[in-house]
Amino acid sequence: MNATDTRERILGRMFQDIHKNGFQGLRADRVIADMGITKGALYHYFPSKDAIGLAVIAEIIEPSYLAFFRSLEQAKGHPIDLLKDHLQELADKASPDDIYLGCPLNNLVQEMSPLNEDFRQRLKVVMDGMIHYSTRALERGVAQGQVKADTDCAAVASFMVAGMEGAYGVAKVQKSLSSFHRNIQQLLNYLELFRM
Amino acid sequence: MNATDTRERILGRMFQDIHKNGFQGLRADRVIADMGITKGALYHYFPSKDAIGLAVIAEIIEPSYLAFFRSLEQAKGHPIDLLKDHLQELADKASPDDIYLGCPLNNLVQEMSPLNEDFRQRLKVVMDGMIHYSTRALERGVAQGQVKADTDCAAVASFMVAGMEGAYGVAKVQKSLSSFHRNIQQLLNYLELFRM
DNA sequence: TTGCGCATACCAACTAGTATGTATACATTT
DNA sequence: AAATGTATACATACTAGTTGGTATGCGCAA
Secondary structure (H helix, E strand, O other): OOHHHHHHHHHHHHHHHHHHHOOOOOOHHHHHHHHOOOHHHHHHHOOOHHHHHHHHHHHHHHHHHHHHHHHOOOOOOOHHHHHHHHHHHHHHHOOHHHHHHOOHHHHHHHHHOOOOHHHHHHHHHHHHHHHHHHHHHHHHHHHOOOEOOOOOHHHHHHHHHHHHHHHHHHHHHHOOHHHHHHHHHHHHHHHHOOEO | OOHHHHHHHHHHHHHHHHHHHOOOOOOHHHHHHHHOOOHHHHHHHOOOHHHHHHHHHHHHHHHHHHHHHHHOOOOOOOHHHHHHHHHHHHHHHOOHHHHHHOOHHHHHHHHHOOOOHHHHHHHHHHHHHHHHHHHHHHHHHHHOOOEOOOOOHHHHHHHHHHHHHHHHHHHHHHOOHHHHHHHHHHHHHHHHOOEO
């Protein structure tokens, strides 16, 4: 068990606890106790609780969310299909627990944006990234005659992300996977409007 | 200053603090200290912190959100116009602070749904109500030839609420009123699709 | 033998909640 | 009408448990 492993194991567990309890609800000492290690290890790797949260965003949430959207830059295929396929995949892969706990990104956004500017800015980078790469994909679609010429690509991309997060939120209160599917389906219908 | 006043003043302040800090972030004693009263008063009216949160939902959040949607039952006019007007009004009336702090309903949903079943159910009643009354309004529109006959009214109503909450969320990280306006505008465009 | 990776032991501040006291209004009895 | 009881609406003081964080020590590999 080398050092990097321990740090990443801690981060992974912290992510899970934050996912369920929120950052304010995170009890770092309880998490590490569950892992069978002690505060010595925790504070060896992270100077403070805030640092844990920021590291979770930077090292777990951001990569996992932006991977797909960055990949749009090199992706071939109709941008509307690429975006729809991604949303469809999110819906297909979502477990009841994913729905019950909600979108980790959205959760942190709602909780931490007004409380901590460092958090907000890091989270904003992630969401802006999602919107940015989607916008560019749609714009390429316009240039290639795949997307309607009068499309406000930035507005559509932004609303797609908003609709996604909204779908997570509604499904979360309702504790309903099928609610999530229905709302994602409506979002797919919306995206289809902009196909050439 | 009679008793009812004090109770309602406490609730109002608690609502504000929850709106900013979340329920877990609420420090009830700090709030009442700011009000110039003491724990005696607080625990005279509320048996526990949870009771404060549930009272805020039942007595402040639920009425304010459901007022409009209930009114749809008696409203005359095109249902799509009624819904669009409401969304437009939300956008027009939103202050920068409303955006920065986010939608109180959505905030609590994201934070509390997985943590407290009592909270989740009370919040679900509110969101279900919003969707329910919107669905019925659209269905009456179908019956009266104002809304396209093949419209899945429940799906549209649900997605409208999801889009609304999503718009709040995205605008919250971005700290941008214009982002909110853009996303609401997209939602209005979406609703327009179902006009007969 | 020095520094890394952790464990142990501790602490100050906070936090929800309680136990108890008290002033005032209002009803009841005398 | 005066005296007495009683419920309401708080205030004060306290506590047990928690929480984030620190100080220190110690084994082990390079």
